Amino acid sequence: MIPLRFAARSSQPEPFVMRLNAEVRAYELDRTGLRTEFDGDLVEVAGQRLTYASPRGTLVIEGTTAEEVDGDVVLALPGGRAAQRLIRATSPHNTFLITERCDQLCLMCSQPPKHHHADLLPFFEAAALLAPAGMTIGISGGEPLLYKAALLPMMQRVLTHRPDLGFHVLSNAQHIDEDDLDPLVGMRDRVLWGIPLYAADAATHDRIVGKSGAFLQLMETLPIFARAGASIELRTVIMRENAALLARLASFVIMHLPFINRWALMQLESIGFGRQNWDRLFFDHSTEFTPIADALNIAKARNVEAVLFNFPRCTVPQPYRDRAPSTISDWKRRYLGECSGCQERDICGGFFEWYPEDRGFQRLARI
């Protein structure tokens, strides 16, 4: 796994943000006049101990190389004993975890909510402004919109200062109201809202998300996103709970949500509650693809783009393979023994680091 956190020693007990610059990058910042107070230059290398110095403090990072982290934006954590990688400069998979609080309790939650909340928004804002050109930054939680009063203005400021950036927000969309129309309109072309919907009926959806009234609330908030012209990625994790209801959900989507940008049908991730409830929830599409095929075909017939997230390509019947792009983030992706020699390995997202091989897909085979 790619590490998202390093052991570190900070000169400051207080947290601070630093962009890590090796020599060439540091020189380039001076040449172009783009240096900021957050820029830390590499001043010493001793084995795998890298020392960076910035106006805000000095940071020693352990267990990596200067090339590996060049251009990364890190947060020196309180206490000064570790550094969190907020932006990995060479990765397309960077996500800010806004909070671990959530008002839903989904059966398969990969990141079960916690009550404790640490407000890191100012650090995220600084990091976003230091991101490499053209990056789309993920915003996730918990439920990020629990803090929308601070979050939406922060996103607006970043998008104003950095016209090249975009955000991909994962939100349950429970906390949007009419007053949010203006900010949604303002960022509509540059923010993709990943919003989950698990069934076309309230009972099933509410049971899966562990909150009664959640479906009805979505029916109230989705129109607000639609009226704002917001970009929407509808997300449906497929489980035994809802697999048989997929075709009905597809019919609901094409009629009532035809304006979405795409519909992501997602395989389960075996971590958090997903790991605890795996045996009860996991739907093995490698042996039973029909409900998914029906949903894909209903959507395609009506011009709604539907795609498969977290579907290893060999588990998908050949005619549908092109709908299964590589989606598992690099830092939590792995390949199995079966994958060696597979012709499609390079375009396949592989498996989650925590994929349970003994309880997973029955049909796996190199292509």
Place this chain on the structure above:
Amino acid sequence: MNIWPLRFRDLGRGSLLFADDAGGFFKGTEDFLDRYALNALTDEDQAFLHEGGHTFQRELDLSYLGFAYRWCARQAPRRQLGYVILVPTLRCNLTCSYCQVSRAPEGARGFDWTEDTLDAVLAFIGGLAAPEIKIEFQGGEPLLRLDLLERVRDFCRQRFGKAEFVVCTNLQAVSAEAWDYLAAPDTFISTSLDGDAVTHQRQRTRSTELTNAFFGNLDRAIEQFGSSKVSALPTIDIERPPAVDEIISSFVDRGLRSIYLRPINHQGFARRGRDPDVGLDRWNAWHAAFIEHLIERNFRTGTILEEYYFSQCLKRVLRAGADEHVDLRNPNFFASDYLVIDHDGVLYPTDEARMQSRIGRIDLSVGHVHHGIDTEKVATLNAASCNNFDPDCIHCPYQPFCGSDLVDDISRYGRIDLPKQATWFCRRHTSLFDKVFELLYRRDEATRFSLSRWADLESWPEHLVREHQ
């Protein structure tokens, strides 16, 4: 609960097709129609209508917005002008029985672009805002003026980020230089193949020698460039159609999987001395039988052949955005995304409008390449190029899927205000959509196999079309 207005049409055997303005549809019963008409809908009725997107509770709720979005998406958007049909010469080396273009003899003078016209055409194309261009060379026989084709292509390649060229040729006489021209990856061939050799000879080539020359060139083109670079269109005389099997083998044997059956157009020579609607019922029946034949054949062989226009109608029923066929869309605004430039530099909204003008029936020209598009005239034509408010179309459940063809109405009847059901366009498309819906509600594997592939699906999903008692 508010219900969006439903139109309906008898499908026979006590069932009706219901459709709303956004193209949502379902099959229902006469009992349901009674309940709908008498405002006596049951809870089941209301739930069914809600699920199908035919209702809303209040303005701007999710159902309302879904409907509004689907309605908007159905209206063919005006796009940038990026598709230009050029007629560099009206001269032709064939005299087809149904010639649609009021051709000129091969040796005639005064039917080619002058140097001045060429310059103006290039200036006109060069002034378009579109980032990409598609050029279709029509005629006459465009290969008679390969020099002009070269100069247009050179210009467009250098002027646009992406340029694509289609040469509509009879493939009768192809010089070594013409073969070189056609070999380019950005250049495609469109030709006529009237079913079997006998029909092709009768309608087009007239002599065995010319027939053999054509088939030799067609086969060489497909062998050399591949079937994806060649499209061949049969023009069918419904009084003497070729045998269906013969048409099919003419295409399949050459690796061509898409057949676009066109009835002889009521244009040019073809309209002399004929009742405008002669053969319509025969055409509709013959075409429907052809579709059945394809379904049976596709299922038996496990391979897919399509009739292009039927596939287009099917896609238009299922989804918004199938607007790429310029003869079937709504609104069908003129000179918005494509335009014809004739051999004398006159601009026409469509090839058919050019023919009507050429025979002196009506002047449908919309400007000249020297002076640009006559926007006032285009606006006059556009006022009648939309079926949404037509007093007949508003009652028809097929309206959202259908189009309008003002030029065809003028061509056949000399006017555009006939009751729609009395026009060839309406009767032909009503028959086509009847067939589409007949197939959509069949449940046999053979039909579903063909339908799914014609609609670009991997397989036919359950629950795609809805029924209510």
